[in-house]
Amino acid sequence: MTTTRKTPEQLRSWRWYGRDELRSFGHRSRAKQSGWGAEDYVGKPIIGILNTWSEQNSCHMHLKLTADGVRRGILQAGGHPMEIPVLSAGEMLTKPTAMFHRNLLAMEAEEVLRGNPLDGAVLLGGCDKSTPGLLMGAFSMDIPVIYMPCGPMIKGNWRGETLGSGSDVWKYWDEKRAGNLSWEQWCEIEDGIARSPGHCMTMGTASTMTALAETLGLVIPGASSVPAVDAAHVRMAAAAGRQIVENAWNDLKPSKIVTERSFENAIAVDMALGGSTNAIVHLVAMAGRLGIKLPLEKFDEISRRIPLLANMRPAGKYLMDEFYVAGGLRALLNGMRDLLHTDVLTITGKTLGENVEGCEIYQPDVIRTPENPIQPDGGTAILRGNLCPDGAVIKHAAATPELCQHTGPALVFDSYPDMKAQIDNLDLDVTKDTVLILRNAGPVGAPGMPEWGQLPIPKKLILQGIRDMVRLSDCRMSGTSYGACALHIAPESAVGGPLALVKNGDLIELDVPNRKLHLHVSDEELAKRKAEWKPAPPRYQRGFAKLFVNHVTQANEGADFDFLQHHPEGVPEPEIY
Structure with a gap:
């Protein structure tokens, strides 16, 4: 150079x-x-x-x-x-x-x-x-x-088993909820997962x-x-x-x-x-x-x-x-x-x-080459459809394969506390085919787009041995998470995106091979619901939170502040008087 x-x-x-x-x-x-x-x-x-x-x-x-x-x-x-x-x-x-x-x-x-x-x-x-x-x-x-x-x-360790941060937290929490893990074992995992x-x-x-x-x-x-x-x-x-x-x-x-x-x-x-x-x-x-x-x-x-x-x-x-x-x-x-x-x-x-140049792969099962891939395409897919006109993402490499093409009835949670209050109710109207939805969790709705997208499997289904199901949200999930979770749905529900219009029982179709996320509700019905929708009153009236909700862009635009986007004249140097 x-x-x-x-x-x-x-x-x-x-x-x-x-x-x-x-x-x-x-x-x-x-x-x-x-x-x-x-x-x-x-x-x-x-x-x-x-x-x-x-x-x-x-x-x-x-x-x-x-x-x-x-x-x-x-x-x-x-x-x-x-x-x-x-x-x-x-x-x-x-x-x-x-x-x-x-x-x-x-x-x-x-x-x-x-x-x-x-x-x-x-x-x-x-x-x-x-x-x-x-x-x-x-x-x-x-x-x-x-x-x-x-x-x-x-790497983490528990009783001779290798633990991975995040990923094994979700795995063993489900086992604890199912009654398969004691409090003593759970505490031992807590001791060994971040060493x-x-x-x-x-x-x-x-x-x-x-x-x-x-x-x-x-x-x-x-x-x-x-x-x-x-x-x-x-x-x-x-x-x-x-x-x-x-x-x-x-x-x-x-x-x-x-x-x-x-x-x-x-x-x-x-x-x-x-x-x-x-x-x-x-x-x-x-x-x-x-x-x-x-x-x-x-x-x-x-x-x-x-x-x-x-x-x-x-x-x-x-x-x-x-x-x-x-x-x-x-x-x-x-x-x-x-x-x-x-x-x-x-x-x-x-x-x-x-x-x-010259850097070698020493363990070919850990790092593959294009001639011997783990799967022929990348780990993440972009979805489009009437439920996410500005896009959604799914890490299909970490999802149960048969759930990547799935149609089921919606069960909607309007907030994280709402979901948390209901998810362990053994009378919850849910089956393994249900599509769980969390809304009001995006950049504006939460605010900040938290890592809530790996919704817990309802306890009723955990006890039946179910460990994955289709889950949709306008928030993110931890990169250590897994499962059939479609995330970053845009526009988000808090600003009137289609996710805000879903009702319990609506059929939702996820089709990863065809990059499709579709709500099986007519355009006329959606227009009617949109006309009846009202935004929630602002949650924050001061400080950084107010600045955030007033200026954050949607997920497909990076959730950056609109006033921090690139300016052709650059950032001015300070004057030194």
């Missing part, structure tokens, strides 16, 4: 520190207050370390050590590190969902990068919404950045999004696969620190790296991984920050031609430990290189193809 290297006076931070002006005097004096001399930072790239460490987010508990590794690399390369805490956006404790705060993190990241004397940044995250949130903000600000994933936790720092080790949203960040060319090659507690993780962090200093000198920023073809690679890899359904809403939002449109049809077109290659839970049987030792993401990318745009640029200054 041919670049023009900046002079010290061309660095963004020079405006703060390098001038013979009153304000620069103030900036330099306060740096000296922190113990730094001018030789430490004037004329050197100043690199932000945006750290999502928080005691609220157990997945990120080791990111202080990761930040130390990044700091070491920055200093080795002649830069000056500046660690800055930002919102965690972890999924463990935050209500109603970390997705509610993804856009807040994106706003914070953009403003931190804009308002401080930074020539580049290393972004530390991993748990679910931190990856898209940090990258959305970085794409909008568009200065050189590298994403450093926190890495997956080690170290790091994000979920299944191919949930966290593992998916960090892998896609690497596919987009924004991660040190191989870093997304390294377990959090592996020594290679901190070595990768130091490498990110060294690389970002070089990228700051060369002004290698996201708009020079991430293109529509990069996103096509990310979609292809998402399908090959059997990745989280959440990847779709996040990729659409991320692309939108760069002015790139990703219609849902593109996801479906790519899914139909990309085979499922990663044998990973919940669509397969292995966890991230096995994926890493089998060769990791680089091995998968090299194995499917004929299906990718390998000439796209990455943060290393090399192409994606150059970054993965």
Whole structure:
């Protein structure tokens, strides 16, 4: 890659520190207050370390050590590190969902990068919404950045059985509800399912999004696969620190790296991984920050031609430990290189193809090749129909195959509390053929589009041995979830989408092979119901929640804020008076 290297006076931070002006005097004096001399930072790239460490987010508990590794690399390369805490956006404790705060993190990241004397940044995250949130903000600000994933936790264990985070929670909760698991056994699973720092080790949203960040060319090659507690993780962090200093000198920023073809690679890899359904809403939002449109049809077109290659839970049987030792993401990318745009640029200054050249698959049952796929198409499908005119998604690779073509009567829950109050009622009017529906759970309705889409199987059916049934909603589900769940139905019910018009007993048809989700009610009847429908009164009248519901877009548009979409003039630099 041919670049023009900046002079010290061309660095963004020079405006703060390098001038013979009153304000620069103030900036330099306060740096000296922190113990730094001018030789430490004037004329050197100043690199932000945006750290999502928080005691609220157990997945990120080791990111202080990761930040130390990044700091070491920055200093080795002649830069000056500046660690800055930002919102965690972890999924463990935050209500109603970390997705509610993804856009807040994106706003914070953009403003931190804009308002401080930074020539580049290393972004530390991993748990679910931190990856898209940090990258959305970085794409909008568009200065050189590298994403450093926190890495997956080690695999869980219970009585000699391997546990996968999330996936086995849902599995064993159903067994406990059925009376097949004691309280003592349930507590033992609780003790053994999350045994170290790091994000979920299944191919949930966290593992998916960090892998896609690497596919987009924004991660040190191989870093997304390294377990959090592996020594290679901190070595990768130091490498990110060294690389970002070089990228700051060369002004290698996201708009020079991430293109529509990069996103096509990310979609292809998402399908090959059997990745989280959440990847779709996040990729659409991320692309939108760069002015790139990703219609849902593109996801479906790519899914139909990309085979499922990663044998990973919940669509397969292995966890991230096995994926890493089998060769990791680089091995998968090299194995499917004929299906990718390998000439796209990455943060290393090399192409994606150059970054993965020669990477081998060491365990071919964990990582397959296109010649020996797990299934011939990708893990996720896009649905259309009168129930979802703007689309819906389903992870059919993790669904019971016979339910992928199913027609049954609707049973509607108007809210999550409504569902929770009824689901264990043994007199509930439900059979295995029923289609469960949760509404008012989308971006506006919840608000924030929580991970409620894997509706519990009614206890009445759990006791009969039923473990999957067709479920529909306008919300999301955890990437660690499984089952015949159609999600992200748009427009959502809270804004008057067709889901709001469904009544108990209406026949609903799901046909994944033909990408169809259809409500068997006449257009005339639906028009009548629409005329009678009234929106619920606003739930929030203040704060971020009010901002959110007033400005969030629908799922097919990425659930981003309308005022944060790409602007051709970019984000203005702050004036320094």
